[in-house]
Amino acid sequence: MTVLAVAEHRRGDLRDVSFELVTAGRELADELGSDLAVAVIGGDVEGFVEELNREGVDTIYTVAEGEEFNHGIYAQTIEQLHAELDPAALLLPNSVNGLDYAPAVAEQLDLPLVTDVIALEGSDPVEVTREQYGGKVEITYDIGAEQYVLTVRPAEWPTATAGGEATVETFETDIDEGALGTTVKGFEEVGAGDVDITEAEVLVSIGRGIEEEENIPLIEALADALDATLSSSRPIVDNGWLPQNRQVGQSGKVVTPDVYIAIGISGAVQHVAGMKGSDTIVAINTDPNAPIYDIADYGIVDDLFEVIPALIEEFGGDVPDI
């Protein structure tokens, strides 16, 4: 029996989630009493092998097809690997590219799929845990099938340590080029600008709790009073209230300030991905169950429109009329 995990790389580098998949995959393989195979598809596969050879990996399959991710090539390759290895579990990353191929692969192979898994237990049946309702609750599922597909949440499992003794095998695929209906034209970096929030020592960060664009000056006044930098969660940028270079999170910037003050931010996983490395996290949120409190060091469970003016006054700033 086998657990098959698929590595992720972008523009020449393996992404961390690949090494986390090794850890999760080994955990599941131990439950199942099985081997762990890791496949790496496209790019500099020979170079990637060395890095992927981590503790717990039994076999690495290299597939030299294409440079960058293309979901058609991934789907076809994984289908062929699956037919060859007949794995119990297929473990894929719950990354943006994972979202782009995991559901198609599961559908194509007619296997049950559970996405964004944060814990695994047992083998017969395997019990998986995921979050629901914006992280306010967790749910467990039993998967009553011999074969299944799971996508694994990034940054939940530690990365596996180097020094594995895996066997390396080249896997030859037969890609139907005519069936590839997407063409990747290139990449672009966005979010440059005059302010670099990754350099800031103190970030005052605002979320949807601010309600209206007209209320933003309140937070600007606080940032001024603290001599801090202003950042935000995604909806503030989506609404065009702050420029993109202020966005913290998975699709924005990863920040590690001394102090991160999250105001009216719920703490969705994609936001937390960008700020959990902050030295001290302070949350101001009316909802005591908001997931942000799971990672906060200090909290004020109260209305930001009451607390922020009081805080500005503490530092002798001017409270704007909003």
Place this chain on the structure above:
Amino acid sequence: MKILVTVKEVAEVDDEFDISGLDIAESSLEYDLNEWDDYAVEEAVQTSESHDDVEVVTVTVGPERAEETIRMALAKGADRAIRVWDDTLEDAQFLDVETKAELITAVAEEEAPDLVLSGVQAGDDANGATGVAVAEELGFEWAAVVNHLELDADAEIASVRRELEGGIEELTDVELPAVLTIQTGINEPRYASLRGIRQAQRKPLEVNSLEDLGLDAGVVDSPVERTSMYEPESESDATVWEGSPEETAGELAAFLRDKGVVDG
């Protein structure tokens, strides 16, 4: 050209809530149009406004209550709506991705759209999977996490930007027909006008059962079974300052001064 938009009514949980069995108690939930689908509807409506002869049809799998949400999409400019529901679906423990994909695919096969727009994820379930599963099931091309779309209807190509992690965007051409999962921020969703809300009352809203779609009750069978729901143990030992806003603000101010990160 026809655009099919998948819209879900999502449940939002009150600050104080109860769990009842394997789900949150109905009394702790409020319902709204899924944020990601709001952007998908807007993208479809904008496309219908900038191209000739575009029909926008929405599809929802959900109970009668969901019609409020569907009417919202109609008020924002969708032309008509299809809701899929019946007793078999009502009685299912939950609908997994595969089941929903099959239901939506059955509707899409009837409608034969050129483009299907869905949300990246549903705010409540957050599977992040339904749109791409539908694409595979339909035999359409697809792209996930799209934050920019340009349609070349003549060449039958959608040129999209896929939003990857860390501020990197992938520029990709997708052959039509295709399913695109739409990311927030791709446009500015409009508010429904009073006139739109009035018009929505008269727009067609068709309800389909499994039988209408030529499916049998087996479609809800799933090897995936929900076994428990609970509030996660908080891993934090956060210090929560209590008192009036002046008092808590004072505590935070003292902390910031102590830490030496703020003068004054």
